[in-house]
Amino acid sequence: MNYDKNQILFIIFLILFLSGCEYDLHKENFRDIQQPDETHQFDLNLSSEQDTIKVFNTTVFNYNINTYGLTMLEGDFSLGGNHWSIFSKQGSFTVSPDDYSAGYDTLSLVIFTGSGSGSLADLAGVEGYMVEKRWLMLIDGRSAPQITLSSSITEEGYLKISWPQCDQYNFHSYEISGPAFTKTVNDPACIFYVDSSYIGGSASYRVNTRVLTNNQLSLGKILTMNDPFPTLQFTDLGLDSLKIFWNRSKYKCRYKLERIDTNPDSTLLESSVDTFCIMLQPGLAMRAQYRLYTYPFYLNSSNTGYIKNDVQYHVLGQRIAGNWPYYGYNHLDRALYTNTYDYMECYDISSMTKLNSVTLHNLIYQGNYSCPTNSTKVATISSENIYVFTDKNLQSPVIIPHNLGFNDIDHFYLTDNDLIAILTPVRYMLIRTGDNKRMATINIDDYPVYSKWACMSTSKDGRYACIVTYNGLKLYNIEDTVVTNVYSDARSYRSVLFDINDPSRLMLTLNDDNILEIRNAADFELVKSIGLPTAQVLRNIDPESGYLLLKDRGNAYIVDLNTSEVVLKVRMHENEYMPQLYGNRLFTVYGYTLDISQYLPQ
Amino acid sequence: MKRSLVGISIFLVCLELPGQNFRLNMNCGYGLYQLNDLKDFQFDLKEYYSQLPIEMTEQFPGYSNYSVSGEIYLNPDNIIGINGTFYTTGARNHVKDYSGEYKLDMPLNGYRIGLQYRNILYKFNKINLYAQFKGGITLSTFKLKESFIIYNVYSTSSNATFKSIPFFVEPSLGFFYHIINNFSLDFFLGYQIDIEGKLHRAGNKEDDLHNSAGDHIHVNWSGLRVSLGISYDLFSKNFAFQK
Numbered sequence: 001m002n003y004d005k006n007q008i009l010f011i012i013f014l015i016l017f018l019s020g021c022e023y024d025l026h027k028e029n030f031r032d033i034q035q036p037d038e039t040h041q042f043d044l045n046l047s048s049e050q051d052t053i054k055v056f057n058t059t060v061f062n063y064n065i066n067t068y069g070l071t072m073l074e075g076d077f078s079l080g081g082n083h084w085s086i087f088s089k090q091g092s093f094t095v096s097p098d099d100y101s102a103g104y105d106t107l108s109l110v111i112f113t114g115s116g117s118g119s120l121a122d123l124a125g126v127e128g129y130m131v132e133k134r135w136l137m138l139i140d141g142r143s144a145p146q147i148t149l150s151s152s153i154t155e156e157g158y159l160k161i162s163w164p165q166c167d168q169y170n171f172h173s174y175e176i177s178g179p180a181f182t183k184t185v186n187d188p189a190c191i192f193y194v195d196s197s198y199i200g201g202s203a204s205y206r207v208n209t210r211v212l213t214n215n216q217l218s219l220g221k222i223l224t225m226n227d228p229f230p231t232l233q234f235t236d237l238g239l240d241s242l243k244i245f246w247n248r249s250k251y252k253c254r255y256k257l258e259r260i261d262t263n264p265d266s267t268l269l270e271s272s273v274d275t276f277c278i279m280l281q282p283g284l285a286m287r288a289q290y291r292l293y294t295y296p297f298y299l300n301s302s303n304t305g306y307i308k309n310d311v312q313y314h315v316l317g318q319r320i321a322g323n324w325p326y327y328g329y330n331h332l333d334r335a336l337y338t339n340t341y342d343y344m345e346c347y348d349i350s351s352m353t354k355l356n357s358v359t360l361h362n363l364i365y366q367g368n369y370s371c372p373t374n375s376t377k378v379a380t381i382s383s384e385n386i387y388v389f390t391d392k393n394l395q396s397p398v399i400i401p402h403n404l405g406f407n408d409i410d411h412f413y414l415t416d417n418d419l420i421a422i423l424t425p426v427r428y429m430l431i432r433t434g435d436n437k438r439m440a441t442i443n444i445d446d447y448p449v450y451s452k453w454a455c456m457s458t459s460k461d462g463r464y465a466c467i468v469t470y471n472g473l474k475l476y477n478i479e480d481t482v483v484t485n486v487y488s489d490a491r492s493y494r495s496v497l498f499d500i501n502d503p504s505r506l507m508l509t510l511n512d513d514n515i516l517e518i519r520n521a522a523d524f525e526l527v528k529s530i531g532l533p534t535a536q537v538l539r540n541i542d543p544e545s546g547y548l549l550l551k552d553r554g555n556a557y558i559v560d561l562n563t564s565e566v567v568l569k570v571r572m573h574e575n576e577y578m579p580q581l582y583g584n585r586l587f588t589v590y591g592y593t594l595d596i597s598q599y600l601p602q
Numbered sequence: 603m604k605r606s607l608v609g610i611s612i613f614l615v616c617l618e619l620p621g622q623n624f625r626l627n628m629n630c631g632y633g634l635y636q637l638n639d640l641k642d643f644q645f646d647l648k649e650y651y652s653q654l655p656i657e658m659t660e661q662f663p664g665y666s667n668y669s670v671s672g673e674i675y676l677n678p679d680n681i682i683g684i685n686g687t688f689y690t691t692g693a694r695n696h697v698k699d700y701s702g703e704y705k706l707d708m709p710l711n712g713y714r715i716g717l718q719y720r721n722i723l724y725k726f727n728k729i730n731l732y733a734q735f736k737g738g739i740t741l742s743t744f745k746l747k748e749s750f751i752i753y754n755v756y757s758t759s760s761n762a763t764f765k766s767i768p769f770f771v772e773p774s775l776g777f778f779y780h781i782i783n784n785f786s787l788d789f790f791l792g793y794q795i796d797i798e799g800k801l802h803r804a805g806n807k808e809d810d811l812h813n814s815a816g817d818h819i820h821v822n823w824s825g826l827r828v829s830l831g832i833s834y835d836l837f838s839k840n841f842a843f844q845k
Contacts (some may be wrong), residue, residue, distance in 0.1 A: 021666065021668055021688070022690045022709065022711060023665050023689065023690040023691050023692045023709060023710075023711075024692045025692045025693075025707045025708075027659035027660050027694060027696070027708060028659060028696055028698055029655075029656070029657040029659050029696045029697045029698060030698045030699065031655060031697060031698065031699040032699070033699055033700070035700060035701075117701075118655070119699045119700065119701040119702070120654060120697065120698075120699055120701050120702040120703070120704060120752060121701035121702055121753075121755065122701070123653055123654055123655075124654075124702070124750075124752055126752050126755045126756075127701055127752075128706075334797045367742055
């Protein structure tokens with residue numbers, strides 16, 4: 001084939017022509033916009049705008065972000081590893097303190113905004129501003145601790161209740177409660193409370209702790225104080241003085257001692273220092289009642305509940321029997337006889353320990369006792385029978401029925417020759433125990449009224465009986481069954497008593513004169529006259545010591561018949577009308593006994 | 603590459619047709635392209651980044667096209683032949699500022715291959731009026747070249763190529779004007795009608811291209827065609843102007 005040049009060139013041109021004419025996309029949309037500023041203004045507001053945000057409860061935080069026109073791309077609140085992504089300028093998130101350890105932490109907010117330039121980078125979210133703000137946060141969601149209290153005493157002497165400090169940030173208050181107060185303290189550093197009112201005794205304290213988290217309250221452990229408060233004690237300082245004292249309170253307080261069995265009550269002492277008081281002994285068998293007030297040093301209407309009082313009885317003497325007992329004493333057996341109800345009891349005079357007891361029906365209605373000086377016998381009388389026991393063993397008594405019933409027995413005496421003398425209104429009887437024969441009966445026309453139990457006496461050999469009144473005296477001689485009035489007069493007498501050491505001697509006290517007369521029973525001649533401090537009533541002669549016991553209203557007197565001296569004066573209950581002296585012991589109708597041997601001349 | 607293959611094919615055809623009453627035509631024309639689906643698709647892509655101030659700077663405008671054809675005279679009034687035409691246009695979504703640039707170029711090329719028939723309607727002096735009819739296929743290539751750059755921050759780009767083969771017919775009227783020797787000036791005015799072809803991913807005919815509504819996207823080159831070219835009668839005198 002032959003091709004000319006023009007043909008070849010045409011074809012090549014054609015190919016090149018077709019190959020180089022693809023449509024060219026060249027138009028552009030260029031936007032000439034201004035680049036953003038380096039900085040921009042923002043406002044980041046959180047609902048709680050304090051220097052330190054405290055989170056003690058589950059808290060909802062509201063935030064409000066002002067970007068001043070810029071688009072907020074995203075943001076992130078972070079706190080202690082927790083994150084809250086935000087995509088709007090307003091919203092809220094919740095922080096629970098339970099999710100964090102207690103303490104300070106930082107809440108951070110990082111937000112990204114567009115630049116606002118409208119550029120592609122802005123629109124693509126890669127050009128903009130990053131804003132960061134931090135808030136210091138104090139987080140504590142712990143429960144309130146349970147507080148354990150301890151106690152001490154301040155230098156001033158007040159009770160100090162202490163506790164460990166609650167160092168939790170969510171602390172709200174201590175609620176302190178005591179015997180008469182409740183206080184709320186909001187200062188966590190307040191770790192003690194001085195209760196100046198506590199002076200001893202039982203008192204409970206508790207400190208509860210309240211935290212702000214859920215307003216939760218933990219009850220503290222109760223501290224119970226039970227320090228002894230002052231109580232009364234007594235020491236007899238002889239027969240005349242009584243020391244009343246008490247244990248000093250560990251706490252500063254005041255004391256007030258009163259005697260309260262009198263009307264009105266009498267204050268014996270008021271002091272914040274003294275803890276004892278020495279006072280006049282009220283007397284044997286005088287059951288006095290005392291009250292010790294211990295109260296706060298600063299007493300006011302709000303702390304009266306702290307006042308403690310201790311009421312105690314004190315009586316001089318040892319109580320051995322009740323129900324106004326009578327007594328008998330056999331010095332050969334050194335046995336003291338008395339009764340409680342229907343139980344006849346026998347005590348050793350030295351130790352006052354009970355030796356024996358026997359039940360005698362209706363003994364309580366009479367209960368008189370008498371012992372001879374020459375044997376170990378003892379006689380007693382109930383409302384039905386007379387019982388004569390041979391000794392302190394109280395076995396196999398001789399029983400002598402009588403029909404005196406519940407009549408007063410104003411004189412009951414067992415002579416050394418086994419005769420029993422009984423004075424009952426208005427008759428005096430002398431009964432022989434061997435055969436129950438009534439040896440004598442004397443009708444008493446002028447029956448004694450005052451101290452009638454001391455107005456009749458029988459000599460220990462049974463030969464004489466004498467009765468005195470304010471109107472006079474009658475002295476009888478009893479020979480076998482013959483009664484002879486051997487002497488009478490019209491003087492005013494208080495009492496009469498035959499001497500157990502010499503049955504022929506008769507002791508008399510006058511109503512109008514402080515004189516003790518000792519006369520001879522046979523002829524009524526005055527043997528001796530002893531001046532007494534007061535007009536007194538004869539009671540008995542102690543077969544052990546020979547001392548004579550007399551009594552006036554309020555005192556007992558012990559007279560040495562040999563020296564005619566009052567050797568001891570014992571203050572007694574004013575109503576103690578018939579004390580007795582046996583074995584150097586005083587016995588009272590109130591059931592008390594007191595060993596006075598140490599006060600008697602040796 | 604494809605354009606080179608078309609050119610080489612034409613070249614080989616030309617070399618293999620010696621001795622025939624053969625006419626070779628080279629035309630340069632201008633066409634308007636309907637391409638409605640693609641324009642909508644371009645808008646969809648713009649709206650996809652509605653937050654960006656993207657503008658459609660170019661929207662598949664009408665553009666020059668180039669064609670060659672080889673014809674054989676059946677007789678002085680009837681000419682048949684084959685033709686190949688290269689269409690090219692494109693679209694761009696674009697925005698650019700100091701911080702970066704977004705660009706989505708969508709070049710669209712079509713290689714139209716078909717048969718043609720001309721009937722000489724009227725002859726006087728140096729002018730032959732004719733009616734012409736073309737039909738065939740258009741190998742269309744649609745590319746998406748997207749890039750997004752934020753300066754000093756990041757850049758990303760992606761490319762995708764889609765193909766379509768729509769059928770076409772193109773009736774037209776035109777004339778030859780005999781210039782000198784074997785050269786004639788050729789001008790015609792016609793209208794291309796496409797039977798739309800779906801775009802699918804190159805290499806995967808099952809992976810069709812859809813718009814935001816889920817509809818297939820077709821390439822529709824339909825539109826007015828105006829063309830002016832030169833014809834050259836190979837191997838013989840200008841047969842069309844022979845009396």
